[in-house]
Each structure stands twice: as C-alpha cells, then as structure tokens.
Amino acid sequence: MNLIIVSCFFSIWVLIVAAYAFLNLNKAKNPVRFFINYGWVAKWNMFVPDYNKYINQYHGYAILYRDIQISGSNSKIGQWEKITSWNWKPNMFIINTRGRLIGFNTFISRKLIALNILGKKDLSHADSFKFLCRVVCDIPPSTSANFRQVKFEHIQNKKAEILAQSEFIPLK
Amino acid sequence: MTIEQTYRLIIIIAFIGAFQSTVENIIIAIKYPSFNKFPLKNTSYIANYEKWRAFAFDYPGNWVLLIIRLILAGVILFMGVFNLLNPIVLLLFVIVDMLGFPRWSFLSISDIPLQRVLIIATSIHLFFNDNQISILGLFFIYINLCLAYFAAGWHKIKSPAWRNGAAISKFCFSYVNIKNQDFLNRNKRYWKYIGFGVILFEVGFFLSICGNELLHTFLLCGFIFHAFLTIRCGINFFFWTFIAAYPAVIYVNGWLF
Numbered sequence: 001m002n003l004i005i006v007s008c009f010f011s012i013w014v015l016i017v018a019a020y021a022f023l024n025l026n027k028a029k030n031p032v033r034f035f036i037n038y039g040w041v042a043k044w045n046m047f048v049p050d051y052n053k054y055i056n057q058y059h060g061y062a063i064l065y066r067d068i069q070i071s072g073s074n075s076k077i078g079q080w081e082k083i084t085s086w087n088w089k090p091n092m093f094i095i096n097t098r099g100r101l102i103g104f105n106t107f108i109s110r111k112l113i114a115l116n117i118l119g120k121k122d123l124s125h126a127d128s129f130k131f132l133c134r135v136v137c138d139i140p141p142s143t144s145a146n147f148r149q150v151k152f153e154h155i156q157n158k159k160a161e162i163l164a165q166s167e168f169i170p171l172k
Numbered sequence: 173m174t175i176e177q178t179y180r181l182i183i184i185i186a187f188i189g190a191f192q193s194t195v196e197n198i199i200i201a202i203k204y205p206s207f208n209k210f211p212l213k214n215t216s217y218i219a220n221y222e223k224w225r226a227f228a229f230d231y232p233g234n235w236v237l238l239i240i241r242l243i244l245a246g247v248i249l250f251m252g253v254f255n256l257l258n259p260i261v262l263l264l265f266v267i268v269d270m271l272g273f274p275r276w277s278f279l280s281i282s283d284i285p286l287q288r289v290l291i292i293a294t295s296i297h298l299f300f301n302d303n304q305i306s307i308l309g310l311f312f313i314y315i316n317l318c319l320a321y322f323a324a325g326w327h328k329i330k331s332p333a334w335r336n337g338a339a340i341s342k343f344c345f346s347y348v349n350i351k352n353q354d355f356l357n358r359n360k361r362y363w364k365y366i367g368f369g370v371i372l373f374e375v376g377f378f379l380s381i382c383g384n385e386l387l388h389t390f391l392l393c394g395f396i397f398h399a400f401l402t403i404r405c406g407i408n409f410f411f412w413t414f415i416a417a418y419p420a421v422i423y424v425n426g427w428l429f
Contacts, residue, residue, distance in 0.1 A: 006296060006305050010312040017285065017316060021323035037222060039273040042285045044323035048331045049339055097196045097203070098406040102346075103280030104207075127215035131278075134206035 017041055060155035061109040065136050067145030068168055078145065083136065108132045112152055116163050123152070123164035133166045146171055173423060175306045176255075179294050181419045182313070183262075184252040186290045189283070189412025190265070191245040197276065198238055208234050212274055228271035237272045244268060259295035266291055283413040289316040290416055307427060313420035318378040320414075325374030334371065337364030347405035373397065381425040391418055 016032065019025060020041040025032045035041045063083040069076040083105070111128040123129050133150045141148065147168040153160040173181070201208040212218055213226040227233040244265045251257045266288060269276075273284075293309035300306075333339040340363035344350040356363075373393050380390035398415060402408040 002300055002302060003304050003308070006300070006308060010308065013289075014312070014315055014319070017319055018323075021319060022326065033219075037219070037273070038270045039277065039281065039284045040288060042282045042320070043327075044282070044320050045327040046282055046324065047339065047343055048327045049333050049342055094408070095192060095195055095199070096406045096408055097200050099408060100196055100200060100279040102406075104278050107278055127217065131210045131215075134210045135204050138204040138206050 061113065062153040062155060062160065063105060063109070063132065063136065063150070064153065065139070065148055065150045067141045067143060067171075068147040068149060069143060069145045070147060070168075078143065080151070083139075104135070109152070112163055113154055116154060124166060126164065129164045129166070133169060137169050137171060141171060173419065173426075175297070175303065175310070175423070178310060178419045178423045179297050179306070180252050180255060180257065182290050182416050183257060183294055184249065185412055185416035185419075186287055187245050187249040187252060189409070189416065190287065191242070191249060192412065193409055194238065194242040194245055197279065198242065200279070201235065201238065207278075208238075208275070218274060222274065225271050225274075229273070229275040234272055234275050237268055241265070241268050241272070257294070257298055259298040262291050262295045262298075280407075280409050283409050286316060286320055286417065287413045289313055290413070293420075310420040310423050310427075313417050314381065314424045317414070317417040317421065321374040321377040325371045328367070328371050328374070334367050335364075337361070337367050340364075340367045340370075347401075347407065370397070380421055381428055383429060384425070387422065387425045391421065394418065 016035060017040075020032050020035065021044050032041065064080040065083070066080045067078040069078075108128045108131065112123055112126060115123055115126055115128075120126070129152060132152065136150045137148050148171055149166055149168055151165040152163050154163045155161075209231045211230050213223055213230050218226070228237050244261065248257070248261055248265060251261065269284070269288075273281075276284075290313060293313050297306040297309050328334040328339070331339060333342070337360050341356045341360065344363070345353075345356060350356060373390070377390055377394070380387050395415065395418075398411045402411045
C-alpha cells in the first residue's frame with residue numbers, strides 16, 4: 001500500500017515538473033503558479049538568451065550609477081559608472097557571490113525590459129527599479145559623495161535608450 | 173554502495189551546496205543590506221494570497237530565517253556524516269526554504285527544485301525504511317535529474333542562438349570573461365560545435381543508466397561541465413545539487429545491470 005501511495009506521489013510530482021519545464025505555464029493564473037511561487041519547479045532554460053521575446057538577453061542592458069557631492073550651493077557630479085561584476089572578484093570559487101549578483105541583475109533587467117516591451121514607458125517607479133536602486137546605493141562611494149543617481153539603459157543595435165532614471169538618492 | 177550509503181552521500185553533497193548558498197546569501201545581505209531590507213510585501217512580485225508569509229521574506233524575519241537555514245544546513249551535514257539523518261529535520265529545512273523563497277528567488281535559484289527532490293526522496297526513504305520505496309526514491313531522483321538536463325537541452329535545441337553558436341559566444345563574453353570580440357567572432361564554428369556538445373550531453377543524459385561505459389562517460393562529462401562552470405565562471409549553485417544526484421544514477425545503473 002505504501003509503495004502505491006509513494007509511486008503515485010512521485011508520478012504526480014514528475015508530471016508537474018515535466019509540464020512546467022516543457023509547456024508554457026508561466027502565466028500569472030494557473031494551478032502551477034503555487035509550485036513556482038514556492039520553488040518546486042524550474043524552467044531549466046538557463047543560458048538560453050532568446051528563450052522568448054520578453055526575456056531575450058539580446059536586448060542588451062546596462063545598469064549605471066553616478067555619485068554626486070552636494071555641499072551648500074556647490075555640487076560635484078561624477079562620471080557614470082557601469083555595474084559589471086558588483087565589484088566582487090571571483091577569487092574563491094567555493095564561496096562566490098558574483099554568479100548570484102549577476103543573477104539579480106539579469107532578473108531585474110528582464111522584468112524592466114519586459115515591462116517596456118509591454119508598453120509601460122515610465123519605469124522609474126517600477127518595483128524592480130526601486131529595488132535595484134536600493135541595492136546599487138549600497139555600493140560604497142569612491143569619493144565623499146552624499147547622493148547617487150541610478151539609471152537603467154536598454155541597448156539595441158548599439159543604441160542605448162534610458163528606460164529608467166532615479167532622482168538623487170541620499171547615501172546613508 | 174548500499175541504499176543507505178547512497179542516500180547519505182546524496183545528502184552530504186547536497187547540503188555542502190545548501191550551506192554554501194546560505195553563506196553566499198548572508199555575504200550578499202551584509203555587503204548589500206538593502207537586498208534584505210527592501211520590503212517585498214506590497215510589490216507586484218507578491219500575490220495577495222502570499223502576503224501571509226511576509227514575516228519570513230521581509231526584514232527582519234528574513235535575517236532570522238537565513239540564520240536558521242544556515243544552522244539547519246550545518247546540522248543536516250553533520251547528521252549525514254555521522255549517519256544520524258532524521259526526516260523531520262530535512263522537512264524543516266524545506267519549510268524554511270519555502271517561507272523565504274520570494275526573497276531568494278531574486279538570486280539564481282534554479283537548483284532549488286532539484287535540491288527539494290533530493291531532500292524529499294531521502295525523507296521518504298528514512299520515514300518508510302522500506303527497500304522498494306527507497307529504490308523507487310532513487311529512480312525518482314534519476315528521472316528528475318534527466319528531466320532537468322533534457323529540458324535544458326530541449327530549450328537550447330529550440331534556440332537559434334544555440335544552434336548558430338551565438339549563445340556560446342555570448343556566454344564566453346559574459347561569464348568566461350573573454351572580452352576580445354574579434355576572437356569571439358573569428359571562432360564561430362567552434363562555438364557552434366561546443367554548443368552542440370553541451371546539447372548532446374544534456375539531451376542524452378538519460379542514457380547514463382545503460383551500462384557502465386555510458387555511466388562513466390556521462391558522469392565524467394557532467395562533473396567536468398559543472399566544475400568548469402563553478403571554477404571558471406563563478407556559477408557554483410548548480411554544482412553541488414547536480415553532483416549530489418549522481419550517486420542515485422550510479423545506484424540505478426548498478427541495480428539494472
């Protein structure tokens with residue numbers, strides 16, 4: 001009896017995993033959503049840059065920030081700096097956060113580009129961009145800057161289009 | 173290897189990975205505190221029916237959960253090494269992982285579903301203590317591993333970028349840190365061959381239980397593949413989970429032949 005119950009349990013699990021991996025069940029309202037939200041299924045489409053038009057990594061992107069020093073009526077605005085590897089050198093392969101932070105960049109970027117493709121023009125107030133700005137502001141400033149501005153660019157055919165740009169965010 | 177040893181090895185390897193991923197998440201939370209502090213509860217990421225677990229994925233609960241996850245991963249690793257595994261502790265780890273999942277899903281977490289397969293199969297083995305169920309669990313792990321590889325290969329087959337080698341070239345640029353565009357463009361033919369090699373390995377992995385020669389070939393290729401991604405590209409989150417499933421493949425191959 002136990003064997004039958006466990007067999008059924010495993011079979012149903014395999015069917016759900018296979019259905020999510022091979023069928024287009026990524027829509028917001030479907031029964032599989034529960035398994036997605038709790039981390040039971042994966043699409044297994046890592047490193048497939050042209051998986052679909054919304055998450056096409058060929059839509060290049062750039063996350064940039066610049067530091068601003070404002071004291072009294074004087075302000076000194078720094079150069080835009082591009083975030084590449086989150087200032088983390090992969091010197092230890094056992095404990096290395098670089099891959100995860102690149103994953104964070106990719107996740108946020110895909111969301112912003114997808115929103116843009118779906119027609120949303122002002123992305124400065126999108127949750128993804130707000131989250132990105134907060135994390136980018138944790139990168140220590142190189143000078144004694146007290147504000148930081150973040151922007152997200154969408155790059156197509158070597159032309160960069162600004163999708164979102166923050167206000168001057170005070171650095172803590 | 174006996175069934176007991178196979179499951180122990182699976183858990184030991186998987187929880188080295190779980191411990192590592194938790195340490196990495198803690199490092200990220202320390203270096204970039206806003207990653208943990210940004211409130212997710214009222215964002216578009218969280219559905220209404222999920223808000224009840226905001227205590228777990230929003231600050232400060234997510235920090236508490238992170239520490240609990242680290243302790244549990246260490247305890248399970250210890251239990252695995254000293255043959256003290258307990259299904260309740262394993263399931264507790266899964267519950268903690270599920271509660272905090274919305275936060276961790278921003279980082280790369282594609283290995284989590286396979287990790288859950290390993291944990292649940294081991295819990296069922298420990299709970300029932302029945303030889304047939306335990307063997308079924310190892311088949312279940314093997315099938316899930318094959319599904320993961322096959323799906324990854326299948327999506328690559330459908331991708332024009334993988335078929336023409338552009339995806340490998342882009343991967344080398346982004347992850348292997350080869351920034352010389354001339355070199356990348358000049359060797360398109362080789363990127364294409366490497367791409368086909370990866371697809372062939374992923375799609376054909378289910379053949380690994382068809383005899384010792386195929387088993388050794390596929391497991392060696394898999395080990396080199398994941399080790400390369402870990403050491404050269406810093407993509408270390410797949411390594412432990414996928415390698416942890418290999419003892420199940422070895423056992424299933426031995427059981428069949």
